[in-house]
Amino acid sequence: MTTERSGPLAGLVTMRMIILFGLLRRSGVLAQRRQFDLSEIEWRIMTQVGQFAPLSLNGLAELLLQDRGQLSRAVKAMVERGLLSRERKPGGPEIEIDLTDKGRDVYARMVERVVERDRQLTDGIPESDIAVLWRVIDTMVERADEMMEAERNLG
Incomplete structure (x- = not known):
């Protein structure tokens, strides 16, 4: 699947993450039904x-x-x-x-x-890149948690 990189949302990290999550979710649902x-x-x-x-x-x-x-x-x-x-x-x-x-x-x-799927997804990516990815994701999770808490406090 190719993804277009145009339009007002195309440059957002969160949109790329949503595309990745969607692909993983759809393939995972198929595997879950077939295997389990x-x-x-x-x-x-x-x-x-x-x-x-x-x-x-x-x-x-x-x-x-x-x-x-x-x-x-x-x-x-x-x-x-x-x-x-x-x-x-x-x-x-x-x-x-x-x-x-x-x-x-x-x-x-x-x-x-799940461990095997993770290995397939990350195979060939240097450990240093995986470490950077972990740091970035951890930071984003922390910020998303703060955003969630702020929304709860507004409601």
């Missing part, structure tokens, strides 16, 4: 539960910036498939979501695949 039989939302649930379990539905919704209803349906389907467990938290109404043994196995394979 997971929809995009199921993939995202697995990554967050795999990293932060146990999670409540509210905690998961906050991490994914998704509607609780949509997440609840996806979690229920994943419980039925044996990937996730849902148990009531002792002493409260909250439900804790965690990976099952089958879910941990799938998650481990997902991590292997």
Whole structure:
């Protein structure tokens, strides 16, 4: 795919990042379905539960910036498939979501695949360039976080 470099947005770093993210997302969705039989939302649930379990539905919704209803349906389907467990938290109404043994196995394979995709994407790029990229991205993430906080304070 070639991308045009004209128009008022063409010179923006964020627009180039959005193009990269879009390509990675689309190819990732295809791979997720083929390799793991997971929809995009199921993939995202697995990554967050795999990293932060146990999670409540509210905690998961906050991490994914998704509607609780949509997440609840996806979690229920994943419980039925044996990937996730849902148990009531002792002493409260909250439900804790965690990976099952089958879910941990799938998650481990997902991590292997993500590491491989990262290697393919960065193969041949000098380590010094990767280090610069990390510094630039870290700075941009910090600034984006500040922008998010400023927006929250306005609303």
